[in-house]
Amino acid sequence: MRSRCWSKLVLFVAVGGAVAPRAWADGETPPGRDPKQPVDEAYTEKIRKYTTKPYFSSPLVDYLPASKNVPTPQAVLGDVAGAPGILPYAEDVYRYMRLLEKASPRVKVFSIGKTEEGREMIAVAVSSEENLKNLEENRARLGKLGDPRSIKLDDAEADKLVAEAVPVYYITGTIHSPETGAPTALMELAYRLAVDESPYIKEIRDGTVTLITPVVEVDGRDRMVDLYKWHLAHAKQFYPWLVYWGKYVAHDNNRDAMGVTLKLTENVLNTYVGWKAQVLHDLHESVPYLYDNTIGDEPYNAWIDPILADEWQVIGWNNVSAMTKFGMPGVFAHGDFDTWSPGYLMFIAALHNGISRLYETFGNGGADTEERTLQPEEYARTWYRQNPPLPKVLWSQRDNNNYEETGLLTSLHFFTENKQRFLKNFYLKAKRSTTKPSEEGPAAYVLPGDDPRPGLQAELLQVLEKQAVEISRAKSAFTVTLPAKKPKEPGKGKDRKEEKSEAPARTTREFPAGSYIIRMDQPYSRIADALLDRQYWSPDDPQKTPYDDTGWTFGELFGVQVTRLTDIKVLDVPMDRVTGIRAPGGVKGQGTVFAINNSAEPALATLRYKLHDASIEAAEEPFESAGKKFNRGSYIVRNTSRADLDRAAAELGVEVTALGAPPGVKTHPVRAARIVLVHTWLSTQTEGWWRLALDKLGIPYDYRSTQAIAKIPDLNAKYDVILFPPVGYNAGVNAVVNGIPTAWGNPLPWKNTPETPNLVGKNDSTDDLRPGLGWDGVAHLQEFVERGGVLLTAMDTSSLALSLGFADGIGTQNASKMKIVGSVVGTRLVDEASPIAYGYEEKGAAYCDNGPIFSLSSIAGQRGRRRLGPEVRARPTGRGSLDDPDFAVGRPGVEVPEERKSETWESPPVLDEQKRNGFRVIPPSLRPRVIFRYADSKDLLVSGLVEGGDEIAQRPAVVDAPSGKGHVVLFSINPVYRGETWGSYAMVLNTILNFDSLNAGRKDPSE
């Protein structure tokens, strides 16, 4: 809500500016203006007016120095930075930065790339004229410090460079679009750094290059400004929530620093690495009033250099100290953020030898001045927050800007004062990354040259390339020693003597020529190590609420082989540096029928859609031909020219074998199904990762909201497959079907209008965000499946489909003790003949975030039984021993009917008693078919946190439930997530391409 209670504002008495606070020690430069430099009186007066309490400001920002030729932010904003009612679009922010560049030799603007929707991203360098003139020489110096191999790890040479180099401090704003304050704060910050002649600011300007990307999520910023303008124009109404930020994801844009799938991540990463920057400081707004969360809480990421952990403390505590001395309340470090996951944007610095930093300040989600009431835990005094925020305040965007700028300026100043220390650390961290093989290990990671999934292997290597990791390729085969396996427990089923003779022996492994080697003796070894290694989050960790995912091992999630090697000899293998890695592809051999082995590589689906006129069949059994083995599900391609196929296959990295004759195995068509991807208006983020994956693979789909689905009576006429990816936030039937209540309030439109020109972009629109799928929509979905369509759901939409009764014979349970928090878990293939499983091996891994826990039943309407606690099938007390039958005195003994056993993932056998008038017994051909299950309890944890895993161990992970003439395919895992789960994409793609043959290979129990 908007409030303009300016009369209530307390205008504080001018501090006078010239007075240097006494809190600063001898030798320290006190913050505050230079009395000789004139102040922009009008601007300064506005700052005071818009600051709601004097203590929400500081001597660094309570005035604005005047300049004769450099325009203040007012030139573009029409008012001061942080003024109520004013949120600039990104292009306005850029226009101002370019005005600064034109007016001052101390400012340079660089274009750093485009967003998904084609908007520009910039980085603004502010420093002394001399520093900006010598950027290239300085970059060369920083480059040498950043790659100590270039100076032969010579510390004395490094010290010389440290003495001469100017460090780069990179600040990024507004990655999270509803956190709106950073752009105006950064406009004013750039002005101050360029114009202010106070010793404090001058030291920063002369000593450091401040690099600023004022808007990271540019597409989202423009949408947010549209929404805010809508709100200003409809002051008495509720306003729509920001349902899209960027094209694909919302808040998760700050979880992409591992996969680097979004343009904003790539552009910031390239800028950070290209500038050889020392700090990446990302600005957020969700906590009162300034939380330096970089220090956060345990557990810290295990792969960062401990030097960095110390830098976090040093800079963070200095920040808290300086702002506490200014008397600004609510400035603190520590708190509830753990620093485990490396997915945050700031972590680009943490794992590229820099310093990651992050502020949470307090934003109003717009530029209204509002009364804000805090929760007790927010204003409580704690050991790390002795001067906590106030329980209730009038808060303005200007207050927020004051905190952001004051924090940044004190941070920049402390960093500059200690720049030699931080530059030396930058060198040391790079050096320690380079000496990693001998100092700490591992020596390298190897991705074998004969991996059955060269396409997925190339995808993983491309992520490492984006991360600026050096990749090499072995020129010949090589053998390395693997560490000895731990000795087994003595005496387990084996003669002790025998065990002695097989004392822990080292093993060797040979890798073929062409294997990829990720050497750990390179400056950016740590990011590769962090992505490729395994993670273990202890269930006993005192941190009980992990901030984000706990596991992410890329080899497992991409379904490719990655071997961690400690044998340092691997570094002596003859190898070449390689870039632009792509899987080989094209047609080989002679013949008119073409075969493509199926190894669950997503590129096969791309090929199917690309060659729309070709006839493609899937082999329902494995076969051998032309001296090659082909897996079940391999493609048999006909009716296409060899040239077309060769071109497409080469482009996609798919190997095709021409055969003299088609193999004599049963086949069915692989069709380019017509897909619709359904989204709610509640949240579009989790499904956004699915859109991104489909777009990247070039698989066409329609994109429709639940509201639109409700208006399409015959879905089968338009679509073969409906993808309903997770909604997020465990949205249940009420939220998805009913949406947001419409009994009160006003419609919340999401569409382009003259006042909101940027809202829709290439996404979807509606007159009112509130209505959900509705019961008509539910009926349409159900009819779609009944008539032969395939509905694919995952996680919460799987629970939704079951709650709505779309599939029978599957129950879901809520976890009681289980905690699997964004972890990599083991999976096992149950039904290799199902088309959904084509190309997969018996053992696999997938991303799981607490379920849901499926259980199967052959009885309609019955919840599957849950098996917890000890088995109660032991024989009762009686005669004989454990394996003997009991007896009853006075009557003949009877044979106990043998109980048919079933596995945890299967439906329990139908009991004779249940077959009596068994109208609820689901006929065998209509029972759900388990394709993948979770691994056994002991194999469930691959990476991350798995606590109480017994509840989901061995449970179905992917189930194909026949329903009418169609299918509901339910995932408990999330197969498409954050561009990190390439290995499980084919489970979805197989479902799509075999939509009308999902029953292939089905074996029904005879009953």
Ligand SMILES: [Zn+2]
């Ligand atoms: Zn944020």
